[in-house]
Amino acid sequence: MEGKILFVCQEGKKSLEMLVSLSIGCRKATRSPFFSLAWMFLATIVLEVSTVWGSNSGCHLSPLIINGNLSRPGDVVIGGTFPIHVDRIYNEIHFRSKPMDLKCQLLEFQNFQSMQSLIFAVEEINMNPDLLPNITLGFHVFDTCTVLRRAAVGTLWMLSGGNESIPNYQCQEKAQLAGIVGDSGSTRSILMAQILGLYRYPQISYFSTSPFLSNRNLFPSFFRTIPSDEFQSRGLAQLVSYFSWSWVGLLATDNDYGQLGIQVVKQEIIMSGACVAFVENILTNHPNRNAPHIVQVIRESTANVVVVLSSDSDFMPVVEELLRQNVSGRVWVASESWSTSDLLSKERFQKVLVGTIGFAIHGGRMPGFIEHLNSLHPSIYMDDPFVKEFWEQTFSCRWVEKDGLVGWISNGTIQKCSGSENLENSINQADLRITFNVYMSVYSLAWALQNLLQCKPGMGPFHDGSCAKISSFQPWQLLHYVKNVNFWTKDNTRIYFNDKGDPPALYDIVNWQVGAKGDLEQVIVGIYDSSSPSGSALIVERTAVIWNNGHLQVLHSVCSPSCPSGFRKVSIPGKPACCFECAPCPLGEISNKTDAVECHQCSWDMWPNHEQNRCLPRTIEFLSYNDPMGVSLAAISLFSSTVPIFILAVFVCRRTTPIVRANNWSLSCLLLVSLSLCFLCSLVFIGYPQPEMCLLRQVAFGLVFSLCISCVLAKTITVVIAFKATKPGTKLRKWTGVKLSYSVIGLGVFIQLCICVMWLSLSPPFPEYDSHTQTGVLVISCNEGLPAAFWCMLGYLGLLASISFVVAFLARRLPDSFNEAKFITFSMLAFLSVWVSFIPAHLSARGKNTAAMEIFAILSSSWAVVVCIFVPKCVVILFRPNMNSREHLMKKGKSQK
Known part of the structure; x- marks a missing residue:
């Protein structure tokens, strides 16, 4: 028997009758007939006991309110978790009354677009006669709202069949849950992977980059279509070293993604010879993300370069505070989680973020996806609550049928949505990087199912060459096929996973430049390829980079000015190695490069020049006839x-x-x-x-x-x-x-x-x-x-x-x-x-x-x-x-x- 049984004892006979009727349609994860009969017998006994005790006796767990979800039936279901909303209403919890339900707000288009790519991929696979023929894929989509609690609830909700969030039960008779695509945050993915790993359900994340997730002993069923931060952290340190920045600040969220990544970045930066001016955390459990303190540290620091490992939603309050305090002139080195953010690419952030350079997920092409986005309309997708909200946020209008808006519309406070607005000019068609990762994740599960479907009895990978059935496979059986998946996408991108569940490390280097419309655009200026045969993983086209001063010249970021030739660095007690004083070379010694640590003695027949930056032949003295x-x-x-x-x-x-x-x-x-x-x-x-x-x-x-x-x-x-x-x-x-x-x-x-x-x-x-x-x-x-x-x-x-x-x-x-x-x-x-x-x-x-x-x-x-x-x-x-x-x-x- 897998796991423990969670008993839900509702008050009253009516609730128990519902429990008995539910038990008839529910299938235990083990699908044991004996257990089903035992459960029905136990429910009957509890019902009778409840009748004797009366309606006021009994025990129960308060049911969770499941909202922010979208489902479509199918023979096999693929789950997906997305932080469609990137903020929430913060309410003080004092436990003098029942805590209010969590309310999400501020729909983020990039994450909404990622969710749509899952739907698009499922529809595309269903229309493909060569992939999963006679099998219809369905999906469960859940909005985690960047909250750990909702990530756990959404996972249990999908494991339970999309009706109730009941551990160890799958109350969906027909459809099989193949796996879950998600989540975007490493901390949420770790929580989900701990739950899914118990049952060996495949999980493929499209944006979780924590190196911690590569531990197969802790997360045996976790995969991802984005490289591990282990590669990105090394790449960010190489980027800092490439531009000769020796004095940098580090900023990271206080979750697994930020903390694990910043440790590797700090270590790599120090190993490359640079120094860290400060390390600050973005506190995700604070409404202002600790932004005033962070901005004060940045303002007082002499570091002109700041490496940021954070999501765009968590970094945005810091950017807002930078604007409020009029702090600019810094170079921001972005991690892939916000380097292509639409949220931060607005014109009002231009003063702070122009000139940003960072790592971005290597993009791919999805033919027909933009047309799919342009076809979204609330009248067509009436069962999708996100499309209507997306429409209202995109066009800054409201639908009349919303309660309490009639008065606002009548006096002109809110514009009315007509339904004739055109999406073609409102959707950013340039950045499909994260979206493409979701697309590849869905196809990875689809090809795993295809390989499972094509298994020939007697030649299967399981006991005695047996095969799994598409209608009744176990999660661990599909996990075998996910591990060995290997296919090519339509744009000739090869998809496979290594022993740790990671794909090959390939990043684009992007630079934030002002576009024609005044918004910030991410221009590709280089590439990072860990498998580069040339031995140089980082390649940057310097002339294509435009910095925050609008020039091509790199902004310097040093603790102390460089020591010219003829001088050597002398460390200052109590300061990092990058903070030093310049001392002239001793008599008879030279330094022929900037920031020399030691001066070198000239050979016996040479002597330094006046600047002490090169050795010249000594003046030869003897009593000559020319004297x-x-x-x-x-x-x-x-x-x-x-x-x-x-x-x-x-x-x-x-x-x-x-x-x-x-x-x-x-x-x-x-x-x-x-x-x-x-x-x-x-x-x-x-x-x-x-x-x-x-x-x-x-x-x-x-x-x-x-x-x-x-x-x-x-x-x-x-x-x-x-x-x-x-x-x-x-x-x-x-x-x-x-x-x-x-x-x-x-x-x-x-x-x-x-x-x-x-x-x-x-x-x-x-x-x-x-x-x-x-x-x-x-x-x-x-x-x-x-x-x-x-x-x-x-x-x-x-x-x-x-x-x-x-x-x-x-x-x-x-x-x-x-x-x-x-x-x-x-x-x-x-x-x-x-x-x-x-x-x-x-x-x-x-x-x-x-x-x-x-x-x-x-x-x-x-x-x-x-x-x-x-x-x-x-x-x-x-x-x-x-x-x-x-x-x-x-x-x-x-x-x-």
Whole structure:
């Protein structure tokens, strides 16, 4: 026995007699003969007991008033629930008196049109000889008025046979209920699916999109011809991301459709990198839908884009409040439940809703349906209460036969309906999307019935290959065929359901633009196809979209202005990730795109430009011949190198004069040559530091200066020995030759050569690229390799100069004819002063200044030797020839004694 039996005990014998007579015509859902007899027996007993008790004893449930329905008989009946009215009269319930019956108002044409598509589809199938031949389809239509209670009542009413709303009973002897098409709202569909799922009656919704309904464990008999919100929510998030909106508000009804959908949308939006400014609920149990609070939040928010998951009837109070508070300039992203609404497409909503973009159900064609709508007339459909109300609402008139209207019509308050009004210019023929879904739902049940009818015994899908009979099938048997339905409509649309009862996800992207008549029109600007083979489900034609400012440019919606290139985003504590501050990139880093999260370091040879949005090659710095300093030092070096050569030429020309002969002619020439090389060796410090130049320059400097200082040392030793050798009995006479001088020079140069060879063998100098010393500059210099070797080489030169200085200082009081030691003392003193000063200067200098400092030390120390040793002699030779005589030198020598 399926379910529990609901006993209805009416007061009085008359009521029980009616119950007994009703039981004879009623068939239990199980169709058990035993149960029917038991029910009649039980009713007879109750009748007799009631007779004994009297008319005042008994129990009962108050009968429900069933209104807002339409039926047509048939061999098989298809049920349909539609929110034909989208509003109701709200009465305060205080339970001090009997609550008033619910009264619906404001007939909505789109939903009325959907209801008519069911009637049109049924009539079309009945006229089709190839589909369900010899079977007449009937229908039950019920107006749910967007109320849960009426959705439950309508479902039970159709299950009971269209007479009373009695659970577990079908009081209709001939017609079978195939299934129910409905409802439009997810919450109402969930309630209906819980009831219909108990009996496995097929339910096909044309507008319920909640992902919750895809749960086959909870809703085993639910199907739909509209995609699940799981696809739409992802698509809406992709649409937000496509137009680069990173700061959006979310608005949803407080039912299953809104709440389940908004969760997925919010999650997808956050995953795409955008942020949610606010989430507000449209309270459907409030007459004003909480509109004042919602509009206040929208007004105070900086978000210019609001995603709305709601029905048009629930969203309309919010739009009305937006108009009242003069709030405009927002972009509304519409879900499919109101994206094609006639209710909101009126001219008075243009200021608020123009530029709206959203998802709409992919439309289809129903040949002959518009003609069917145009043929509606109250005189023809007298049994249809909705047609008369539709006529009055469409033409803003009233029929005279309505009570209480005679006085209003007589004084001109209400216009009288003549019946000659023309519907052709009053019906919106553009939007048949939802209507087409209803059409497909009816055909899905029809084709399921057709497959059931064509079943061949022995080859059926049921036990032992049995088939179900069209006159007595069970709901679960038809459910099998609905699951496997697969057919093509007249406009080549393929209809089938997946394992979850969902169709393929296909949406049109529509944009609300002002039409020629001033109303808002929904223009298709793109498509969303989850099964797209290209991998891109969302395709939008940007140039076709017109926004609320009347332009083609997309309205921005961000929490914080975009950070330009050269800046990075810095999060604000306590704020969403989309709310940030812009901070310049750190020194040496760049960002080459807007809203960069991090800045990137340039490569070692690159440096950011002034805007810090791209890396440029660093300025290369080295002491070059193109540099003014390099040119000046090179010119000085070349000029200075000619001075020793000039002096050498003077010495060669005057080599027979006493002053030249008295200053060791051969050592002087060698010293002058080495000084010229010292001046020239500074040139190897100028120019691009090639590897071979790095190897050469310090070695050349060390060896040439070693030769120069060794010559000075040899010259000093020779002077001292020559003076001491003139004393009687001395043994130094044998050391007065050139061998000692050349030996000293050779030894001095050899030791320096050994130091340089070890240096080059262990750690030779190499070019070095320094990107840290100077900002934005790549300093190219020669790394000395082994610093200790460099300082050993320089220290050795200092040692030679120190020995020369000491020896010359001790011999400074020699006779004037041999006063070479005095000049050597001054030259070595100047030489040592220069190089001692060079040490701290070299350590503190950077880049090309290091090479310039060393060149300056080379030139200065070389000039010190030239000036102190040779310039006095040149003055005597060139300008005072009378002093360049033996007599003068001897005279001066005697005067000294």
